Amino acid sequence: MEKTLRLLIDGQLVDGAGTMPVIxxxxxxxxxxxxxxxxxxxxxxxxxxxxxxxxxxRHSYAERRAYLERxxxxxxxxxxxxxxxxxxxxxKPLDQARFEVGGTVAGLRYFAAQDIAPHVIRDTPExxxxxHRSPLGVVAAITPWNFPLILLVVKLGPALITGNVVIAKxxxxxxxxxxxxxEVAADILPAGVFxxxxxxxxxxxPLSAHAGVAHVSFTGSTATxxxxxSSTIDTLKRFTLELGGNDAALVLDDADVAKIxxxxxxxxxxxxGQVCLAAKRVYAPRVLYDDLCKALGDLARRAVxxxxxxxxxxxxxxxxxxxYAKLVDYLAQAREEGTVxxxxxxxxxxxxxxxxxxxxxxxxxxxxxQEEQFGPVLPLLPYDDLDAAIAAINASEYGxxxxxxxxxxxxxxxxxxxxxxxxxxxNRHLDLPFDVPFGGAKQSGIGRQQGLEGLxxxxxxxxxxxxxx
Ligand code: NAD
Numbered sequence: 001m002e003k004t005l006r007l008l009i010d011g012q013l014v015d016g017a018g019t020m021p022v023i024x025x026x027x028x029x030x031x032x033x034x035x036x037x038x039x040x041x042x043x044x045x046x047x048x049x050x051x052x053x054x055x056x057x058r059h060s061y062a063e064r065r066a067y068l069e070r071x072x073x074x075x076x077x078x079x080x081x082x083x084x085x086x087x088x089x090x091x092k093p094l095d096q097a098r099f100e101v102g103g104t105v106a107g108l109r110y111f112a113a114q115d116i117a118p119h120v121i122r123d124t125p126e127x128x129x130x131x132h133r134s135p136l137g138v139v140a141a142i143t144p145w146n147f148p149l150i151l152l153v154v155k156l157g158p159a160l161i162t163g164n165v166v167i168a169k170x171x172x173x174x175x176x177x178x179x180x181x182x183e184v185a186a187d188i189l190p191a192g193v194f195x196x197x198x199x200x201x202x203x204x205x206p207l208s209a210h211a212g213v214a215h216v217s218f219t220g221s222t223a224t225x226x227x228x229x230s231s232t233i234d235t236l237k238r239f240t241l242e243l244g245g246n247d248a249a250l251v252l253d254d255a256d257v258a259k260i261x262x263x264x265x266x267x268x269x270x271x272x273g274q275v276c277l278a279a280k281r282v283y284a285p286r287v288l289y290d291d292l293c294k295a296l297g298d299l300a301r302r303a304v305x306x307x308x309x310x311x312x313x314x315x316x317x318x319x320x321x322x323x324y325a326k327l328v329d330y331l332a333q334a335r336e337e338g339t340v341x342x343x344x345x346x347x348x349x350x351x352x353x354x355x356x357x358x359x360x361x362x363x364x365x366x367x368x369x370q371e372e373q374f375g376p377v378l379p380l381l382p383y384d385d386l387d388a389a390i391a392a393i394n395a396s397e398y399g400x401x402x403x404x405x406x407x408x409x410x411x412x413x414x415x416x417x418x419x420x421x422x423x424x425x426x427n428r429h430l431d432l433p434f435d436v437p438f439g440g441a442k443q444s445g446i447g448r449q450q451g452l453e454g455l456x457x458x459x460x461x462x463x464x465x466x467x468x469x
Pocket of ligand 1: 142143144145146151169170171172201202203204205206208219220221222223224225227228242243244245275276277372374400440444445
């Protein structure tokens with residue numbers, strides 16, 4: 001029988017109402033089990049969070065900082081265990097897992113150091129009016145399966161330092177690293193301040209709708225985000241929605257193909273393309289189109305696809321069977337409607353592997369161009385007119401990120417101003433410092449994470465208005 005990781009509820013590591021297997025996507029076989037919570041445990045966690053909130057909120061920033069620093073130390077002490085568990089449950093190569101665990105520790109420390117001081121609006125001999133930022137209460141942190149640790153930490157760190165308590169609900173296929181965070185927190189944080197609930201995709205709705213939850217911080221698909229939005233209405237709870245994207249990489253005609261191709265390839269293929277901000281479609285000027293297709297195809301053929309635990313693997317498996325089936329379907333469309341430059345097939349080796357795929361000559365209305373593929377299958381489209389390319393990019397219902405590739409960064413900045421999305425990078429990608437806000441335009445989300453804006457999302461303004469006389 002495989003080992004089972006437990007839930008953290010009210011300061012105790014407890015069994016779930018049941019257990020569920022967790023599959024290693026590199027083999028397709030279960031390797032560990034996770035406790036599975038039921039709605040009674042959900043209610044217990046919300047009640048414990050509400051009991052813990054007043055004392056946690058009354059602590060000073062310095063007191064909460066000391067707890068968060070110890071939490072970061074606790075994760076760091078088990079760094080390699082976290083990294084290996086992340087590769088086993090998520091699939092990413094071990095060096096990328098180590099990078100995510102490093103970011104988790106750094107994120108906890110960064111947010112631990114933040115402090116929102118009261119803002120004096122007016123201070124005269126007669127009166128003083130001050131704006132304070134109060135915490136909200138129990139925060140539900142709901143996460144997807146592509147970056148189970150770092151996407152939780154950009155919620156957890158800001159929510160805890162500003163005085164909220166957090167219930168983390170990971171995706172059902174990647175619960176283990178979140179449960180391990182709970183194990184670490186059990187010995188460090190006061191009961192109810194951080195809790196973990198793993199589910200079989202059945203508790204996200206009840207958690208979002210729960211009257212005892214004050215804020216839902218959700219990262220996941222746009223379809224589920226809309227359900228979260230509707231479940232916040234009855235209690236008018238606050239929410240942050242980080243949703244899907246269909247980011248374009250826009251290549252300008254002054255770009256150096258040899259230089260940008262590896263960067264675009266990485267932007268599309270890191271984490272096997274399962275990144276909300278991955279480059280999901282490439283628009284290239286016709287004069288560079290053939291060369292770029294060829295360069296990306298060469299990179300795809302050379303990339304080492306394999307089990308993330310094997311030294312040298314650059315691209316791991318697709319994280320779960322449902323996503324794998326979706327990508328196999330996109331591959332069939334790519335073969336039918338376009339020209340496959342490289343890849344184009346699943347790989348017969350156990351687990352959920354597909355060959356990194358580059359596709360050209362697809363029509364603009366192909367589903368692989370219009371939808372979020374969320375995998376290592378990249379379509380390239382030629383353009384003759386830059387304005388038309390920008391219009392095609394902006395026609396998407398999504399607006400999460402995007403990249404511009406150019407020999408002239410200043411020109412790139414002018415073009416970036418025309419792209420309707422939350423972030424546009426020029427000649428770089430996935431640079432997401434903790435002090436820079438990040439979030440979506442249009443149906444890619446509402447609200448921001450990270451930066452001052454991200455911290456403020458977990459607070460509300462409270463005015464204290466004093467007559468001095
Ligand atoms: P998903 O929406 O299927 O699931 C996300 C989480 O929501 C899971 O924990 C799931 O159990 C939970 N959930 C399911 N039903 C729910 C409900 N009714 N109410 C509340 N929660 C519910 O997404 P996924 O397939 O796990 O992740 C992939 C998606 O996430 C992609 O669209 C990707 O672009 C997006 N994503 C966005 C960001 C961002 O920051 N914008 C980051 C990473 C991933």
